[in-house]
Amino acid sequence: MRRTRLFRLGVPLAAGALALCACGSRDKGASASGTSATTTVTIGFDAPLSKDLAAVGLGMKNAAELAVNQANKNHTVPGVTFKLAAKDDQATPTIGQQNAAAFAADDDVVGVVGAYNSSVSAAMQSTLHQAGIVQISGANTNPALTRGADYKSAPKRQFDNYFRVITTDDVQAPVAAEYFYQDLGIKKVAAVDDKKVYGAGLVKEFTEAFTALGGKVVVHQSINPDESDYASVVGTVKSSGAQGVYYGGEYPQAGALKKQLVAAGFDGPLGGGDAVKDDAVIPLAGTKAADGIYTTSDGRPVEDLASAKSFISAYKAAGYDEPYGVFGAYTYDATNALIQAVKAAADTGAPAAKELRPKVVKAMGSVTFTGATGQVGFDEYGDSVNKVISINTVKNGAWQDGIKVFTK
Amino acid sequence: MTATELTQLLADGLILGSMYGLIAVGYTMVYGILQIINFAHGEIYMLGGFGALFVYAWVPGLRAIPLWAALPVLLVVAVAVSVAAATGAERFAYRPLRGAPRLAPLISAIGLSLFLQQVVFNFFTLPGSSMGVTAPVPFPQFETAPLDLAGVQVSVAGLLTLALAAFGMVALTWFVRRTRTGRAMQATAQDPATARLMGIDTDRIIVIAFAIGAALAAVACVTQGLRLGTVSYNMGFITGLKGFTAAVLGGIGNIQGAMAGGVVLGLAESLASGALPHIDALAMFSGSVWKDVWAFVILIVVLLIRPQGLFGERVADRA
Numbered sequence A: 001m002r003r004t005r006l007f008r009l010g011v012p013l014a015a016g017a018l019a020l021c022a023c024g025s026r027d028k029g030a031s032a033s034g035t036s037a038t039t040t041v042t043i044g045f046d047a048p049l050s051k052d053l054a055a056v057g058l059g060m061k062n063a064a065e066l067a068v069n070q071a072n073k074n075h076t077v078p079g080v081t082f083k084l085a086a087k088d089d090q091a092t093p094t095i096g097q098q099n100a101a102a103f104a105a106d107d108d109v110v111g112v113v114g115a116y117n118s119s120v121s122a123a124m125q126s127t128l129h130q131a132g133i134v135q136i137s138g139a140n141t142n143p144a145l146t147r148g149a150d151y152k153s154a155p156k157r158q159f160d161n162y163f164r165v166i167t168t169d170d171v172q173a174p175v176a177a178e179y180f181y182q183d184l185g186i187k188k189v190a191a192v193d194d195k196k197v198y199g200a201g202l203v204k205e206f207t208e209a210f211t212a213l214g215g216k217v218v219v220h221q222s223i224n225p226d227e228s229d230y231a232s233v234v235g236t237v238k239s240s241g242a243q244g245v246y247y248g249g250e251y252p253q254a255g256a257l258k259k260q261l262v263a264a265g266f267d268g269p270l271g272g273g274d275a276v277k278d279d280a281v282i283p284l285a286g287t288k289a290a291d292g293i294y295t296t297s298d299g300r301p302v303e304d305l306a307s308a309k310s311f312i313s314a315y316k317a318a319g320y321d322e323p324y325g326v327f328g329a330y331t332y333d334a335t336n337a338l339i340q341a342v343k344a345a346a347d348t349g350a351p352a353a354k355e356l357r358p359k360v361v362k363a364m365g366s367v368t369f370t371g372a373t374g375q376v377g378f379d380e381y382g383d384s385v386n387k388v389i390s391i392n393t394v395k396n397g398a399w400q401d402g403i404k405v406f407t408k
Numbered sequence B: 001m002t003a004t005e006l007t008q009l010l011a012d013g014l015i016l017g018s019m020y021g022l023i024a025v026g027y028t029m030v031y032g033i034l035q036i037i038n039f040a041h042g043e044i045y046m047l048g049g050f051g052a053l054f055v056y057a058w059v060p061g062l063r064a065i066p067l068w069a070a071l072p073v074l075l076v077v078a079v080a081v082s083v084a085a086a087t088g089a090e091r092f093a094y095r096p097l098r099g100a101p102r103l104a105p106l107i108s109a110i111g112l113s114l115f116l117q118q119v120v121f122n123f124f125t126l127p128g129s130s131m132g133v134t135a136p137v138p139f140p141q142f143e144t145a146p147l148d149l150a151g152v153q154v155s156v157a158g159l160l161t162l163a164l165a166a167f168g169m170v171a172l173t174w175f176v177r178r179t180r181t182g183r184a185m186q187a188t189a190q191d192p193a194t195a196r197l198m199g200i201d202t203d204r205i206i207v208i209a210f211a212i213g214a215a216l217a218a219v220a221c222v223t224q225g226l227r228l229g230t231v232s233y234n235m236g237f238i239t240g241l242k243g244f245t246a247a248v249l250g251g252i253g254n255i256q257g258a259m260a261g262g263v264v265l266g267l268a269e270s271l272a273s274g275a276l277p278h279i280d281a282l283a284m285f286s287g288s289v290w291k292d293v294w295a296f297v298i299l300i301v302v303l304l305i306r307p308q309g310l311f312g313e314r315v316a317d318r319a
Helices: A002-034 A054-074 A093-105 A118-131 A169-183 A197-213 A231-239 A251-263 A281-285 A306-318 A328-346 A353-364 B003-034 B041-058 B060-064 B067-097 B103-123 B156-178 B180-190 B192-197 B202-228 B235-250 B255-274 B280-285 B288-305
Strands: A039-047 A080-088 A109-114 A134-137 A162-164 A188-193 A216-222 A244-248 A270-272 A293-298 A369-371 A374-376 A388-395 A398-407 B147-149 B152-154
Touching: A039 A054, A039 A093, A039 A328, A039 A353, A054 A080, A054 A306, A054 A328, A080 A093, A080 A328, A093 A109, A093 A118, A109 A118, A109 A328, A109 A353, A118 A134, A118 A162, A134 A328, A134 A353, A162 A328, A169 A197, A169 A244, A169 A270, A169 A293, A169 A388, A169 A398, A188 A197, A188 A231, A197 A216, A197 A244, A216 A231, A216 B288, A231 A251, A231 B003, A231 B255, A231 B288, A244 A251, A251 A270, A251 A281, A251 B202, A281 A388, A306 A328, A328 A353, A328 A369, A328 A374, B003 B041, B003 B152, B003 B156, B003 B180, B003 B202, B003 B235, B003 B255, B041 B060, B041 B067, B041 B103, B041 B202, B041 B235, B060 B067, B067 B103, B067 B202, B103 B235, B156 B180, B156 B202, B156 B255, B180 B192, B180 B202, B192 B202, B202 B235, B235 B255, B235 B288, B255 B288, B280 B288
Parallel strands: A039 A080, A039 A109, A109 A134, A134 A162, A188 A216, A188 A244, A244 A270, A270 A293
Antiparallel strands: A293 A388, A369 A374, A388 A398, B147 B152
């Protein structure tokens, strides 16, 4: 009963939508032939632009805008003018999904840059896939987005329209293990996780890699992230004879854990993933106790990269209020990759954005150029070929980024 | 495991337990007089810590002097904020429901608890940051190294917790047993109607009971912040639940029982996560993940054997 009613309602709706689409493209054809031979296509952009992650998101937006302005100024794609349409997802998957639907409904959108959060991208992927719109992120690090939940044992391309220019999480735990074992000379480690997908996964991969190197994970404990008293974990770690701790989890608990370890007289290092790499971890642990926190992070600090110099100077010259942050240069490269894909697709001669979409998806896989963050290119899953992990540490109450850089 | 390790676990458990005890007193006093469970007590506790943090962050002079010197101010402000919140809650959320069925104040308490959490979540602001707190907030810290007592490490904040809990309990016992108001409180707990006939202003006594519970909870929160380095807007939920458990364990309505229940709970958690891994047969049920399981197993066993709690005697008569 309900199904038929939906169907009855759906058919005219779909017909109406089709008619509207037809109108849209006819308008475009008219204007294109009426004025000159240039088309304007829209690049959708999605990131958190308000609330606590706004600083990161605005830096990414500025970087994307910079790439678009440069492409327009240099006529990178002859006959095509780009326009950036930025949408705020508030770091919320449902809002990201709505934004994706809005992009899909906008015939001028040729591709989407974003999102910041892996969880938001996961919600956007299928909507954009159905519309045949390419999505490229400069910040998503969850391996499942490209290779599926069994990304280790049975990797499988999830969506042929999703690409990213940044390294994934599954590379970072083994790097942390290598750094602990070889550079810090630690043979016995206590592993602690917060029982979440991200944290437990990191600890599992760390344990495998560390054991393979010849080290020993002497004790494995879990904390409850809703609590802040980790005395029992600290006691177990201390009596286990571990020389260091690897923590799978996020910075609020990592800071408190490091503080309580030091308070109990444990002075070994604490390692963690990129979720621990946050300025707020230092006041949480206490300026003194924070020393000796080591984290991995995807990519390398752009300030150290010769290739990023022109990006940094152009960003500064543009006079944006917000810093470009960790993901600015990656988003700049992601936007440029999309522009390159449009260039390759437009060569075959199709001016309207809607017709360009499937061609852009196809062209993206073979895009390759030297970007601000180094080599930009994609493997068969849509992941970046540029797999770089940096080690960062807290020293004298401040982060020192990229004390060692691993290329995998 | 060595004797030192065991002593360390006992010391950690005692400190944690006395913090639970301070919170449990608030539950037990209100229950003893009104037979209602003030489920917003965890949030009253949380507000104390945020009150202390607020003055510390916004009054520039406090950060210039050592934390030792600023601590009395922090404690006074924490107590003031919590007491104000608790008396306000009593006046507007509980007193209008005094004659209502038992469930009404319980629902009111749950609503109040969510309300207070969201107030802090949305409006608590530190200098230089936007309004609202989502993640845990750093609390001022003693920079002194932990004291080493024959191999057992005890932090300064831990010792402070023990000292303040002991002082709080002695002062409270003296107040209830020796002062006029304290005796009026005992009378109200025994029989409010008769107490009113004897000329006791029971409304005033109820407000005082809420205020005392709030004051001790505020002290507990400040010590917790000093010990663990953070306070968060939702910290009251789990800690409040533990405090309530301690109150039931000790025999709800009994003030000394609440503190004892807290200590038993703290020791149980500490030993379950630290000592059980050394017993081979139980090793797989040990570690910090299992500590709450053991704490509640103890609660259930105690309640099966002594339904009135460890020290409860006079609860059954009116409950």
